[in-house]
Amino acid sequence: MSRSPLVTVDPPAPPRDLAELSARAQALVGRSVDELERRRSGRDAPGPSRERKGKVGQLVEQLLGASAGSRPEPDFVGLGIELKTLPLDAAGRPKESTFLCSFSLGDAERADWASSGLRRKLAHVLFVPIVHAAGERTIGEPLFWRPSSAQEQILRADFDDLVGLIALGQVEAVTARLGRWLQIRPKAAHGRVRTHAFGLDGELISTIPRGFYLRARVTHALLRDPHTLLDG
């Protein structure tokens, strides 16, 4: 193994069970993200914050032994667990909604909750808070979450409403205000990428790519009470 001023660390093997994954996540609590990053890369360069987008997620994936890469599958394949980092402010509130998956508008007609990738992703989630405070990022207490059946009803209702709207050709009526827990918002590598859907009269409509997101107020509530319903 090559040596550099900062020792690099090999990614661990995939965790064999939930207990092992949990133990690894616990071991990260309180650690500095910048320091972990330096150790992984062997380099010393935090860089401006907007050039760090997405890196935290991949760092934590590696540290926990997720099957890295862009597979259509759970981060921890054998366990069926999806990993999500969650940026929190100093007061413990999520700073952003959580991206779940992209959604091709053309798929709306075929989509149904029971067989959706979204449902599979949300079936079992490991949230790892990234606490932004005093100019530093620290890893927080992890949360394993499985939606209760009452919670899943909310998710499914949102999913049906949103997908239904699009299937009916009301693409332009889809706003981020819709959905109690879920929302559909833009998600694009470049603002000019277009995807397609069919409008009210069956005409082809070109829109920007979108994705499903979990509202920040929902993740906030989940951190405090994993069984929350937030209102009903």
Added chain:
Amino acid sequence: MSRSPLVTVDPPAPPRDLAELSARAQALVGRSVDELERRRSGRDAPGPSRERKGKVGQLVEQLLGASAGSRPEPDFVGLGIELKTLPLDAAGRPKESTFLCSFSLGDAERADWASSGLRRKLAHVLFVPIVHAAGERTIGEPLFWRPSSAQEQILRADFDDLVGLIALGQVEAVTARLGRWLQIRPKAAHGRVRTHAFGLDGELISTIPRGFYLRARVTHALLRDPHTLLDG
């Protein structure tokens, strides 16, 4: 009658019926507020906008023959009609919520919708839009509004919820976010004036004076459809 460079106009007698009031309001449509103001006062001085607060309301009251003054009663006594000017932006959207009446927190225990002054005020309202566009204020198309029974249910429910909260001593829980159509917000001549109420444990609580307001989105919807329910 004295002459001045700008002719002043005598306030008309109170309108005898709704038709007469309606005709007067119609006659103002499209007129410039500044010009009407100059004609009334005989002076030529619009002044900075923040020194004009409240004047529009009184100007229109005079022009329509309202029984001016701070009576606890409808602006048009015989007709039981309340006059409200409504500031609109260039797109026709209300710029502000509409002040309805002040509310002494101490009255909460006694208050009930059926006998409330608020209900009487809202029973029949003449809305006179003041359109703010291109640096000018113009009088818009008037709207006579009587709440439908479905609308009154919404108003009463809001009233009961808000007054109920206060009666229970939850004064500090009253936020402008509560209420579908109505809201309770601060209303004070000076920020330091205090009124009093009783807290959860019966202790005396000192709070700033508040009043009932009608949400801007409600007046907006009413202008487009006087029977709107806005959702249910």
Added chain:
DNA sequence: TAGGATCCACTGGTGGATCCGT
């Protein structure tokens, strides 16, 4: 391009504060 996320200009609403006239 897909998965991992964060940035940011804008806007609508909140929570008061303020102003006029009687």
Added chain:
DNA sequence: ACGGATCCACCAGTGGATCCTA
């Protein structure tokens, strides 16, 4: 003090735009 209203600083959420790695 009360009835007539408007002003404004701030904040949360929206609607995209942008960035990284594989």
